[in-house]
Amino acid sequence: xxxxxxxxxxxxxxxxxxxxxxxxxxxxxxxxxxxxxxxxxxxxxxxxxxxxxxxxxxxxxxxxxxxxxxxxxxxxxxxxxxxxxxxxxxxxxxxxxxxxxxxxxxxxxxxxxxxxxxxxxxxxxxxxxxxxxxxxxxxxxxxxxxxxxxxxxxxxx
Amino acid sequence: xxxxxxxxxxxxxxxxxxxxxxxxxxxxxxxxxxxxxxxxxxxxxxxxxxxxxxxxxxxxxxxxxxxxxxxxxxxxxxxx
Numbered sequence: 001x002x003x004x005x006x007x008x009x010x011x012x013x014x015x016x017x018x019x020x021x022x023x024x025x026x027x028x029x030x031x032x033x034x035x036x037x038x039x040x041x042x043x044x045x046x047x048x049x050x051x052x053x054x055x056x057x058x059x060x061x062x063x064x065x066x067x068x069x070x071x072x073x074x075x076x077x078x079x080x081x082x083x084x085x086x087x088x089x090x091x092x093x094x095x096x097x098x099x100x101x102x103x104x105x106x107x108x109x110x111x112x113x114x115x116x117x118x119x120x121x122x123x124x125x126x127x128x129x130x131x132x133x134x135x136x137x138x139x140x141x142x143x144x145x146x147x148x149x150x151x152x153x154x155x156x157x
Numbered sequence: 158x159x160x161x162x163x164x165x166x167x168x169x170x171x172x173x174x175x176x177x178x179x180x181x182x183x184x185x186x187x188x189x190x191x192x193x194x195x196x197x198x199x200x201x202x203x204x205x206x207x208x209x210x211x212x213x214x215x216x217x218x219x220x221x222x223x224x225x226x227x228x229x230x231x232x233x234x235x236x237x
Contacts, residue, residue, distance in 0.1 A: 036237050056236065057165055059229060062213035087236060099237055119237060127210075127229075128236025129165035141166040144206075144233035 002082040005067045009090040012100050021082045021104050028081045028104040032111035034119050036099040038092050042132060051132040056089045059127035066126045074118050078110040117155055124152040159222060164231035170202040185209055186218030206233055
């Protein structure tokens with residue numbers, strides 16, 4: 001089974017990644033995908049604000065280990081035939097892709113569920129941090145959201 | 158000697174990406190207490206929600222420290 005995990009500054013080609021995964025194994029019957037993109041506004045501390053760029057920092061070494069562990073746990077939980085996780089770091093512009101998760105399985109249910117699981121756990125366990133630059137040039141670190149912790153916790157029940 | 162790293166908002170608050178500590182205490186909790194006692198900025202930075210890792214695995218106050226360890230402190234993560 002193909003597992004591809006990457007942390008990179010370069011953009012990724014979602015179509016090429018899907019094609020690569022689909023061609024890797026003929027037991028695959030479906031691929032679910034999630035692509036996170038840079039949103040142009042964000043609510044922080046009750047204040048809605050336009051943002052101009054997003055910078056992602058990470059902990060090199062630990063990030064890759066954390067992603068590998070998350071993918072392993074998804075593979076234990078669902079009958080997957082392949083997984084791709086690509087997460088970008090560095091400065092990103094509005095609308096640019098941040099993260100790609102692909103999960104391949106013989107049937108759709110496992111692929112859908114595993115894709116959602118990987119994103120939910122990634123958002124609370126992988127050591128990435130977002131910093132927003134606002135149009136006035138000021139910068140602020142993005143706070144972790146309670147709703148993300150709740151989304152991750154529901155898989156542990 | 159151990160290597161200590163600070164990430165994201167915590168690094169900004171402390172004004173340092175990290176440091177080497179020559180004679181670390183026996184546990185991570187004791188190290189946190191030692192760092193927090195350095196002054197107001199340090200006490201404030203460590204009073205909030207700070208996650209901890211030893212050798213790139215999540216850790217807690219009871220985690221023992223050994224020569225050569227890589228320790229990291231960081232805020233709750235916000236990737237994805």
